[in-house]
Amino acid sequence: MGASPLPLPPSASLEWLRKTAKRRLSVLRESNPSARLSDAQLHMAREYGFPSWRALKQKVDSLTIEGQLFAAARSGDTDRLTDILNEHPALLQARAEPYQWTLLHLAARHPTAIDILLGRGLDVNARERGDNTCAIHWAAAAGNLESVRRLAEAGGDVVGAGDDHELEVIGWATCWNECDTEEHRAVADYLVSRGARHHIFSAIALDLGEEVRRIVREDPRQLGRRMSHNEDRQLPLHFAVGQNRPGMVALLIELGADPLGTDESGFTAPAYAMTPEVDRPVLERIAAMAEAELDSAARGHRSPHVRLTGFVALLGLGEWEMAERLWDEIPARAGYTGALHLMAKRGNSQAVAWLLAHGAEPSARWAHWDAEVTALHLAVLGDHVDVGRLLLEAGADPAIRDSKHDGDAAGWAEFFGRTDLMRLLRQP
Numbered sequence: 001m002g003a004s005p006l007p008l009p010p011s012a013s014l015e016w017l018r019k020t021a022k023r024r025l026s027v028l029r030e031s032n033p034s035a036r037l038s039d040a041q042l043h044m045a046r047e048y049g050f051p052s053w054r055a056l057k058q059k060v061d062s063l064t065i066e067g068q069l070f071a072a073a074r075s076g077d078t079d080r081l082t083d084i085l086n087e088h089p090a091l092l093q094a095r096a097e098p099y100q101w102t103l104l105h106l107a108a109r110h111p112t113a114i115d116i117l118l119g120r121g122l123d124v125n126a127r128e129r130g131d132n133t134c135a136i137h138w139a140a141a142a143g144n145l146e147s148v149r150r151l152a153e154a155g156g157d158v159v160g161a162g163d164d165h166e167l168e169v170i171g172w173a174t175c176w177n178e179c180d181t182e183e184h185r186a187v188a189d190y191l192v193s194r195g196a197r198h199h200i201f202s203a204i205a206l207d208l209g210e211e212v213r214r215i216v217r218e219d220p221r222q223l224g225r226r227m228s229h230n231e232d233r234q235l236p237l238h239f240a241v242g243q244n245r246p247g248m249v250a251l252l253i254e255l256g257a258d259p260l261g262t263d264e265s266g267f268t269a270p271a272y273a274m275t276p277e278v279d280r281p282v283l284e285r286i287a288a289m290a291e292a293e294l295d296s297a298a299r300g301h302r303s304p305h306v307r308l309t310g311f312v313a314l315l316g317l318g319e320w321e322m323a324e325r326l327w328d329e330i331p332a333r334a335g336y337t338g339a340l341h342l343m344a345k346r347g348n349s350q351a352v353a354w355l356l357a358h359g360a361e362p363s364a365r366w367a368h369w370d371a372e373v374t375a376l377h378l379a380v381l382g383d384h385v386d387v388g389r390l391l392l393e394a395g396a397d398p399a400i401r402d403s404k405h406d407g408d409a410a411g412w413a414e415f416f417g418r419t420d421l422m423r424l425l426r427q428p
Helices: 016-033 035-049 053-063 066-073 078-087 089-093 111-118 135-141 145-153 170-175 182-193 200-204 211-217 220-224 234-241 246-255 282-300 308-316 322-325 330-336 336-345 351-356 375-381 385-395 409-416 421-425
Strands: 364-370 370-376
Touching: 016 035, 016 053, 035 053, 053 234, 053 364, 066 078, 066 089, 078 089, 078 111, 078 234, 111 145, 111 182, 135 145, 135 170, 135 182, 145 182, 170 182, 170 200, 200 211, 200 234, 200 246, 211 246, 220 234, 234 246, 246 282, 282 308, 282 322, 308 322, 308 336, 336 364, 336 375, 336 385, 351 364, 351 385, 364 375, 370 375, 375 385, 375 409, 409 421
Parallel strands: none
Antiparallel strands: 364 370
């Protein structure tokens, strides 16, 4: 049996946690110079009987009066919130680490708690230091119309420019993956009724074609507007593909969006696709350029210069003859390593089968933004069971781990809740 966990000291606090973890790191580095702070934190958590640093931190936080106050605000426990503030009124201005959230930020999902805090004079437009947001940004992101209404009626800024994601409140209500709901649409409509205006990303997210037309008509440069550094400086076309908005993709191309525009990492819009048809108008434009280059190369008796994006476009459209001409250019083939990965991600089983039949390496890793992954990882990401089966039948190694999260394909399937793929990966 292992040693019994140590009891937490009576004076345990978040400050004590931080200082102790730093001291523990110094000790670890005496025997392991490459040890990281996360290693020291995990070692310390297990020493006190907790499975993770987060669990230990939550326990210590709950022992302090501030921690109890933050928990009450976060859970909407208005009785406890009121009792603590009555006993400790100075804690109204308390800020929660690590981003200095106010009690309003913590209570953003709970209208009654918001009323209590506003009634005590808390600043409705106070900003935290992580994303530089107000509480109304988080209420909007939660799709909580009543919270948004209470904050707006108390003087909350319904525009909310200056957040680190550069989305404003209306973008927080619409531009996250979990925001495609009636509740979030209702929040966006309310914000507009209070004077906010859609930008091109919120309009795309809500499939508002006429609004996109208006925005581009008033300022054509909006087709080249970029998202923040947090979103890798995506262009509207990237965003529309990633949000699986085929109508918006077609509209943006019609309005003049650049099909070859890249994000900050150099990826074009097709790299964001997780379904085969979402970006067809983009693929058609790029494939036309690739075909023109193939014709020009043939006339000039030279090798064609078609990059991965062009090859992917031909595969995505099923232009097998032209794809074969490029694949036969042996020097160029090394530049097409990511083709199998992108076809797996978008669930194009025909293209995956074609590539495997033409010798693509089923277990190759490729840089998908900041992580080296296999095609099998991306088939899991896109929840494409047929593609996963093709890869495994071709000999793909499911034990290979990605370079960022150190997860194999089964780990990804578990994380993303891909039940059918989990069963497939568990088969002997």
